[in-house]
Amino acid sequence: MNTFGFIIHPLNIDDVVNSRKIFRIIPKWFLERSLKWSKPFKVCEAHLMPTIDEKIKGYFIGVSLLPRQMLSLNEKLVLNKIILAVRIAEILGAKIVGLGGFTSIVGDKGITIANKSRVPVTSGNTYTAYAVLKAVLDMAKVKGKNLNRSTVAIIGGGGSIGSLCARKLSFYISRIFLTARHREKLEKLKESILKLNPIEVIIEDDNNRAIRDADIVIVTTSSPQAILNINDFKSGAIVCDVSLPKNVRGDINSRKDVTFIEGGLIKIPFDIKYIGLGIGLPKNTIYACMAETLLLCLEKRFEKFSLGDNINIEKLEEIGRLSERYGFEVVYQ
Numbered sequence: 001m002n003t004f005g006f007i008i009h010p011l012n013i014d015d016v017v018n019s020r021k022i023f024r025i026i027p028k029w030f031l032e033r034s035l036k037w038s039k040p041f042k043v044c045e046a047h048l049m050p051t052i053d054e055k056i057k058g059y060f061i062g063v064s065l066l067p068r069q070m071l072s073l074n075e076k077l078v079l080n081k082i083i084l085a086v087r088i089a090e091i092l093g094a095k096i097v098g099l100g101g102f103t104s105i106v107g108d109k110g111i112t113i114a115n116k117s118r119v120p121v122t123s124g125n126t127y128t129a130y131a132v133l134k135a136v137l138d139m140a141k142v143k144g145k146n147l148n149r150s151t152v153a154i155i156g157g158g159g160s161i162g163s164l165c166a167r168k169l170s171f172y173i174s175r176i177f178l179t180a181r182h183r184e185k186l187e188k189l190k191e192s193i194l195k196l197n198p199i200e201v202i203i204e205d206d207n208n209r210a211i212r213d214a215d216i217v218i219v220t221t222s223s224p225q226a227i228l229n230i231n232d233f234k235s236g237a238i239v240c241d242v243s244l245p246k247n248v249r250g251d252i253n254s255r256k257d258v259t260f261i262e263g264g265l266i267k268i269p270f271d272i273k274y275i276g277l278g279i280g281l282p283k284n285t286i287y288a289c290m291a292e293t294l295l296l297c298l299e300k301r302f303e304k305f306s307l308g309d310n311i312n313i314e315k316l317e318e319i320g321r322l323s324e325r326y327g328f329e330v331v332y333q
């Protein structure tokens with residue numbers, strides 16, 4: 001049987017509180033502080049049967065740190081916990097391990113973790129970027145948008161998913177705004193986009209200014225809290241927020257004039273049965289980063305597929321072909 005591992009973590013303190021009855025009586029501030037000393041552990045198992053004669057097993061290993069702790073605690077301490085989590089998955093039989101959420105963000109985006117692990121590791125960011133691009137490009141078609149005349153903004157453009165989306169979109173569009181915390185990475189990204197296609201690339205320091213006139217907005221930052229307000233998007237815009245935790249605050253139903261897509265969700269064409277806690281998504285729906293790990297496992301490609309900031313855009317086609325072959329579908333919500 002082929003087996004994969006997937007590293008997960010709580011998105012907020014309520015996820016921790018709700019995970020065990022006893023946690024409900026502990027003050028949240030104390031619970032959060034004590035997470036620093038927690039050890040990685042097996043959260044649940046997933047059983048999948050893609051064909052009658054094939055079975056796949058997945059082990060979900062939890063690293064009990066919140067997104068803000070992953071970014072603010074000593075980097076070595078955080079990386080060591082993730083490396084230990086990968087090791088647990090390996091001991092349980094995983095032949096490939098996916099890094100969920102902020103476990104692929106901390107430090108050098110999975111490279112050190114992969115170098116210190118015996119089993120191949122992937123961030124899942126190629127398939128996540130593929131899913132975001134497919135969703136926004138299909139939605140632009142449905143909404144009759146002329147891509148060549150549309151302005152795109154990528155909030156978090158300097159990151160692994162953001163930069164992959166920006167480079168690929170440069171083949172379809174003529175104007176793009178990019179934001180991040182640090183300008184240097186964006187300058188480099190601008191150079192690499194201009195080598196691909198001669199489009200207008202605007203590096204913007206202010207997220208709100210970047211989205212003000214954008215027809216398509218991709219939000220993909222590592223901010224542990226919301227940084228954009230639902231009221232700030234242009235009327236008629238298509239907005240895909242793939243960030244976890246979500247970066248756009250407000251009630252999406254209050255903006256009927258804006259199309260919101262919850263990016264990075266994939267529907268798989270066979271049943272997934274969890275033993276233990278599930279991941280709280282609709283039936284047979286999984287995160288794209290987990291779907292990449294599963295696809296590689298189905299294909300028996302036990303390799304470091306996506307790592308680091310600068311993922312090759314050719315990998316997008318590759319993972320897209322694989323996902324179509326296995327009948328995986330991007331969810332547009």
Ligand SMILES: NC(=O)c1ccc[n+]([C@@H]2O[C@H](COP(=O)([O-])OP(=O)(O)OC[C@H]3O[C@@H](n4cnc5c(N)ncnc54)[C@H](OP(=O)(O)O)[C@@H]3O)[C@@H](O)[C@H]2O)c1
Pocket residue numbers: 101102104105109124125128155156157158159160161162179180181182183185207220221222223227242243244245263264265287288289290309
């Ligand atoms: N749904 C899914 O399946 C799925 C899968 C993978 C990831 N994700 C989520 O996708 C998001 C991005 O992941 P990633 O791997 O691409 O992260 P990443 O490589 O760390 O990139 C994050 C980018 O966000 C920028 N950023 C951080 N705070 C910002 C702010 N306040 N304003 C503007 N930019 C800001 C960073 O700037 P600097 O470059 O200056 O640091 C960086 O460019 C995360 O929330 C992650 O949890 C979802």
